[in-house]
Amino acid sequence: MKANEITLLEKLQKDLQVLADENQLGEEKLEIECSVLTPREAIGDPERKDFPIQKGKEKMMQASFGTSHGQAFTDMPGNYSGRVMDLTTMPLNKNYERAVFISGLNAVMRRLNLADRTIHCKDDGPKKCSQELADMIEKEYGHPQIALFGLQPAMAEALCRKFSMRIFDLDDDNIGKDKFGTVIENGICDMQEVESWADLFLVTGSTLCNGSIVDFLALKKPVVFFGTTGAGAASLLGLKRFCPQSS
Known part of the structure; x- marks a missing residue:
């Protein structure tokens, strides 16, 4: 990765750290759970069949934080389980790591009502x-x-x-x-x-x-x-x- 790419992601990690501190999320036992969705789970059954996820070119990872969810498309999917504070310190060198962090960030932001529309549309x-x-x-x-x-x-x-x-x-x-x-x-x-x-x-x-x-x-x-x-x-x-x- 380029240095400025790392700097941007590190900024987002620091922003998440601040939000976690302000909302006492670091003390919670609630974990971030990441899983890989099937194409149907991710986008339903749209009329057209040429979306990258349908062709196997990318996968959607979904992070769950309590009842809130966040997603990220990636070419390096995988499962993950960890606390919010783990997201603020994890390495972000691989696409998989970045997908975990980004989907987790989206889930936390959704729970705090600081982000909306975090779940992909389906069907039509x-x-x-x-x-x-x-x-x-x-x-x-x-x-x-x-x-x-x-x-x-x-x-x-x-x-x-x-x-x-x-x-x-x-x-x-x-x-x-x-x-x-x-x-x-x-x-x-x-x-x-x-x-x-x-x-x-x-x-x-x-x-x-x-x-x-x-x-x-x-x-x-x-x-x-x-x-x-x-x-x-x-x-x-x-x-x-x-x-x-x-x-």
Whole structure:
């Protein structure tokens, strides 16, 4: 990981430490329990079948803290059990560790009513979300040129109908393929060149788990993060997040 990636995650750990101290969470015996959800548990049975989780490209980890839940998409899933204070000191070098921390952070933030919409939408939710996203963009940004980082197919298809798009992804099976009239580009790219083209960035919150979120925080163009993974971090860092169909 880059030094600035570690610094950002360490900041979030310190923020969680403060919240734990303020709310006496460190004294609780209640544990964070992380488990890996099946595609059906995570997103239900949507009409389309090309979501990455359905293709086995990523998994969803869900953390439970009492009756509150938080989630994180990751390519390195696994179970975990530990106290809140363990999250504030655990290493964050691997994608698995970051997924545990991020899902746990989301669950704690949800319990403290500092974050909402931490559970992924299901069934026809992704389709509705995509339509709402297109409407929101048109209302707030007009007709911008959009750089979408993270191929969410329902979202990409809806946006490609209305806007000039460039789509970036890290999945080798997607890079170079034509999707919805747009050739998918490598997400490891010249961000300065992309920013010179784009008016608006749409970025998956999963960039928290792979560490690449830092590449988007210094951009001068507006950035909107989407999905449940970034729920807690968006609240702590003051980031704009769009996730209207989640619960």
